[in-house]
Amino acid sequence: MLRRVLILLILVFSNSSFAQGTFKRTLKLMGSRFDITVVAHSQIEADQYIDLAIAEISRIEHLISSWDSNSETSKINANAGKQAVVVDKELFGLIKRSIGISKLTQGAFDISYASMDKIWKFDGSMKTMPDASEIKASVEKVGFENIVLNENNSSVFLKLPGMKIGFGAIGKGYAADAAKALLMKKGVIAGIINASGDMNTWGKQTNGSPWNIAITNPLNKEKVFAMLPVDNQAIVTSGNYEKFVKFNNVRYTHIIDPRTGYPSTGLISVSVMAPKAELADALATSIFVMGKDVGLNFINQLKGVECIIIDESGTVYYSDLIKPKP
Structure with missing residues (x-):
């Protein structure tokens, strides 16, 4: 009887030692909101992992910052x-x-x-x-x-005097990739790095289900038109619905075509799914500049990359492989 009780106690403690939960911290990094989520055995362990991610993101910010004169x-x-x-x-x-x-x-x-x-x-x-x-x-x-x-x-x-480079359209995605890679290396089995819409996931939820990322229409944020299960993938959503000016009934938004100097028109939201947040981040910006038709055609030619586009009338467009079935 005693032996049976001991065996039961060992099983209980063994199971509890492997029980894991989901832990999240929200803070401001790189001038933006970051939500860092990890699956860990305890709050103490989760805090240690999240601190590592914060240190990595801060390191990258110093490396790529154009505001820091010493970078x-x-x-x-x-x-x-x-x-x-x-x-x-x-x-x-x-x-x-x-x-x-x-x-x-x-x-x-x-x-x-x-x-x-x-x-x-x-x-x-x-x-x-x-x-x-x-x-x-x-x-x-x-x-x-x-x-x-x-x-x-x-x-x-x-080459040109006065020329400058900046990483505003790729930096947060790269930081999310680096933080994810570090946590995976340290043994974190699952998590999400959300850098103000630059989402990078790995592993699964504690119930074994994949992470689900909701895509909302910025014209109606209460309405979710897509719930995407993601596994070791990045999803980046860029919005163009708040910063804009209007001249001659044309809505010019804050993402500017670097080739012409004219702001992008016609689109209010672009979500790109790719293996890396760095790539998804850059492509989301690019699609705003390209426009709906050229952007969709471009994405459809890339392996492992998908997108969802919303135009200024609220109409939703999908790249070929994630297009909902009629």
């Missing part, structure tokens, strides 16, 4: 038109991949967008549309072709 990104910008700057291989790799996405999107995505003159204002103060010559001049220093990389010494050179 390597700022040093690249400060030496534009003067000399090449040797940088960490991690930053070099991010810039190289960014240029690759620029080539893939024919310039719809471009980290040298930071060189644009800020002639558009989306705070309600803008009463007239900028002159066409002013718009053209605003992008004279933009162009990924003017970013020169040297693989031999990991150096970066911006």
Whole structure:
């Protein structure tokens, strides 16, 4: 009898030691809201993992920040038109991949967008549309072709004086990828890194079900039109429904085409699903610039990437492989 009780006690403690829960922390990082969720055995263990993720995201923020004068990104910008700057291989790799996405999107995505003159204002103060010559001049220093990389010494050179690079359209996605990779390496079996709409998931919920990500229509945030089960995948949603100006009945939104200087039109939300948040982040921005038809055709040619687009009338469009069945 005693032996049976001992065996039962061992089983109870054994099961409790393997019981896991879901723990979440919300905070501000990289100037944005981050929600970090992990599956762990206890709050103490979860806090340790979340602290690791925060430290990793903060490290990346310092690496890519254009506001920190001591960052390597700022040093690249400060030496534009003067000399090449040797940088960490991690930053070099991010810039190289960014240029690759620029080539893939024919310039719809471009980290040298930071060189644009800020002639558009989306705070309600803008009463007239900028002159066409002013718009053209605003992008004279933009162009990924003017970013020169040297693989031999990991150096970066911006050809044009006054040229700048920035990672606003890819940085949070990269940070989410890095935090996820670190936590997986540390043994965290499941979680979600949500960087203000840049969602990166791995593993499953404690009940064995996949994580479900809700996609809402920004014109009616109470209505969920898609609930997507995701497994080790990223979903990035970019919205263009709050920051805009309207001239001649055309709604110009805050994502600007780096090739022309004109803001994007016609779309209010783009959600992209991809293996990496870095890629999904960049492509979501690109689709705004490309527009619905070109954007859908582009995504349909990419393996492992899907998208959901909402235009300014509230109509929802899907890429081929996730299109709902009639």
